[in-house]
Amino acid sequence: MDPLAVKNLTGLVAATFTPLNPQGEINLSVIGPYIDYLIEKQGVNSIFVNGTTGESMSLSVEERKTLANDWCKKAKGKMDHVIIHVGCMSLKDSQELAIHAAQIGADGIAVISPSFFKPRSAEVLRTFLQEVASVAPSLPFYYYHIPAITGVNVLVRDLLEDIEKVIPSFRGVKFSGSDLMDFGQCVSYSQPKWSFLYGMDEQLIAALAMGANGAVGSTYNYIGSNMNELISAFEKGDIAKARTIQFKMQELLSFAMKLGFDLGVNKQLMSVVSGLCLGPPRLPVMQCSDAHALSIAEKLRRLFPEH
Ligand SMILES: CC(=O)N[C@@H]([C@@H](O)[C@H](O)[C@H](O)CO)[C@@H](O)CC(=O)C(=O)O
Numbered sequence: 579m580d581p582l583a584v585k586n587l588t589g590l591v592a593a594t595f596t597p598l599n600p601q602g603e604i605n606l607s608v609i610g611p612y613i614d615y616l617i618e619k620q621g622v623n624s625i626f627v628n629g630t631t632g633e634s635m636s637l638s639v640e641e642r643k644t645l646a647n648d649w650c651k652k653a654k655g656k657m658d659h660v661i662i663h664v665g666c667m668s669l670k671d672s673q674e675l676a677i678h679a680a681q682i683g684a685d686g687i688a689v690i691s692p693s694f695f696k697p698r699s700a701e702v703l704r705t706f707l708q709e710v711a712s713v714a715p716s717l718p719f720y721y722y723h724i725p726a727i728t729g730v731n732v733l734v735r736d737l738l739e740d741i742e743k744v745i746p747s748f749r750g751v752k753f754s755g756s757d758l759m760d761f762g763q764c765v766s767y768s769q770p771k772w773s774f775l776y777g778m779d780e781q782l783i784a785a786l787a788m789g790a791n792g793a794v795g796s797t798y799n800y801i802g803s804n805m806n807e808l809i810s811a812f813e814k815g816d817i818a819k820a821r822t823i824q825f826k827m828q829e830l831l832s833f834a835m836k837l838g839f840d841l842g843v844n845k846q847l848m849s850v851v852s853g854l855c856l857g858p859p860r861l862p863v864m865q866c867s868d869a870h871a872l873s874i875a876e877k878l879r880r881l882f883p884e885h
Pocket residue numbers: 593594626628629630631632727754777778779780794795796797831
């Protein structure tokens with residue numbers, strides 16, 4: 579089947595953590611149970627692999643290939659979409675990972691902007707993305723916008739101008755920014771095959787109001803079932819219920835932020851809540867103390883007692 583003919587990417591997409599063993603090496607044995615956990619306990623049927631949450635920029639190209647291959651193999655026939663993030667500082671590395679993603683049967687690729695040498699304009703960024711997409715023309719392609727981390731503040735709406743002419747495989751954006759005006763402008767310019775996935779979990783409801791087709795995020799790993807309820811309530815017009823769930827999620831995050839919520843804390847929290855052994859993060863991200871993760875998990879269980 580032509581991968582470009584697949585159904586649009588919608589709903590919740592978990593940005594997966596990368597399982598490491600206590601020595602800091604990738605631990606593939608967790609990936610199978612991780613996929614089952616997302617499907618069975620969280621009702622999350624799509625994943626975004628090797629993104630920010632997956633510590634992609636701290637992994638070697640070889641490690642990223644090994645992980646991408648294992649996630650794709652184990653998710654086959656179980657998950658709807660496996661999107662592999664292939665963005666790197668080097669265009670060559672990104673292209674190598676894009677070719678690899680096509681070979682292993684990924685459902686799509688995403689690319690972040692390079693951030694050491696930053697593109698000067700939307701046009702330059704579009705050209706970089708085009709160069710990556712062109713080596714894997716049969717794979718749905720998504721731009722990954724996360725300006726707080728990359729420092730690349732190009733308006734996504736400007737990037738989208740005529741993008742399908744240079745990237746025929748273009749299928750949408752993972753928008754992890756807070757500029758909802760830019761997000762709204764993107765949605766209003768959207769084409770039928772495109773998806774706009776929002777990436778700031780704490781304000782998902784606002785993005786849904788703006789027309790988001792779904793969301794990619796880290797918290798959907800452990801409160802995906804609740805955020806699925808938020809989306810259903812929103813779709814049924816029960817805004818009060820959707821807002822209540824969003825407010826609880828914000829209370830959880832604000833509690834976690836006061837304890838220094840970062841990727842290390844987030845990863846440990848997922849281990850505690852899911853029972854999966856995800857191991858430590860890789861330096862420079864620091865491992866969080868058990869006590870911190872346990873108190874956040876306790877708060878989570880108080881807010882969402884079904885966990
Ligand atoms: C900066 C960051 O890590 N943002 C997360 C969010 O899910 C974030 O953890 C959440 O909104 C809590 O702030 C995602 O946008 C990242 C993501 O989807 C990815 O791992 O690629």
